[in-house]
Amino acid sequence: DAKTTQPPSMDCAEGRAANLPCNHSTISGNEYVYWYRQIHSQGPQYIIHGLKNNETNEMASLIITEDRKSSTLILPHATLRDTAVYYCIVRVAGETSGSRLTFGEGTQLTVNP
Amino acid sequence: DAGVTQSPTHLIKTRGQHVTLRCSPISGHKSVSWYQQVLGQGPQFIFQYYEKEERGRGNFPDRFSARQFPNYSSELNVNALLLGDSALYLCASSQSGTRHYGYTFGSGTRLTVV
Numbered sequence: 001d002a003k004t005t006q007p008p009s010m011d012c013a014e015g016r017a018a019n020l021p022c023n024h025s026t027i028s029g030n031e032y033v034y035w036y037r038q039i040h041s042q043g044p045q046y047i048i049h050g051l052k053n054n055e056t057n058e059m060a061s062l063i064i065t066e067d068r069k070s071s072t073l074i075l076p077h078a079t080l081r082d083t084a085v086y087y088c089i090v091r092v093a094g095e096t097s098g099s100r101l102t103f104g105e106g107t108q109l110t111v112n113p
Numbered sequence: 114d115a116g117v118t119q120s121p122t123h124l125i126k127t128r129g130q131h132v133t134l135r136c137s138p139i140s141g142h143k144s145v146s147w148y149q150q151v152l153g154q155g156p157q158f159i160f161q162y163y164e165k166e167e168r169g170r171g172n173f174p175d176r177f178s179a180r181q182f183p184n185y186s187s188e189l190n191v192n193a194l195l196l197g198d199s200a201l202y203l204c205a206s207s208q209s210g211t212r213h214y215g216y217t218f219g220s221g222t223r224l225t226v227v
Contacts, residue, residue, distance in 0.1 A: 105155055
């Protein structure tokens with residue numbers, strides 16, 4: 001699975017959009033981009049995933065650049081409960097890949113009142 | 114619906130002992146994976162089981178083993194515990210062993226080896 005690079009920490013004001021970047025310059029054509037987050041002392045929580053098109057769900061939006069070498073997770077209106085470590089993961093989805101998720105060190109997002 | 118449940122939530126063991134951690138997946142989920150998360154790091158993949166068969170193994174020593182039961186619950190066993198095995202052990206379940214569904218994690222078992 002391709003390696004990802006994320007900033008170690010970011011701050012965001014409550015009510016503002018939080019934009020979390022991720023670089024995955026060695027991503028392969030069959031690898032998806034996943035985002036998870038982990039609130040302190042809890043298990044990681046799935047947020048969103050995508051291949052090459054922008055994706056949106058009730059939690060967030062995922063913007064993937066045209067060359068797929070980077071992506072941005074957008075939390076449109078951050079709340080204090082969004083304070084967490086956010087992980088960007090790329091992996092192959094297919095018959096032989098299994099369910100292995102390769103976590104990096106993630107980005108600690110702190111939402112301030 | 115119940116999420117992924119893990120037991121116990123906390124555990125203290127002595128070096129050299131053996132430990133068994135348990136995981137019950139979401140109803141209908143047939144795949145279970147185990148991860149180890151050392152303080153300050155991201156989770157590291159240990160095992161994946163699907164339909165009671167091992168489908169993946171991470172870079173962990175043979176002291177780590179696991180199995181999946183007919184009801185799809187799973188156990189992670191660690192023998193000859195070392196201080197470095199102190200970590201949060203996470204279980205994740207998914208509907209399939211191979212597709213890119215979102216994986217649901219439990220809250221983990223906090224293991225402390227003294």
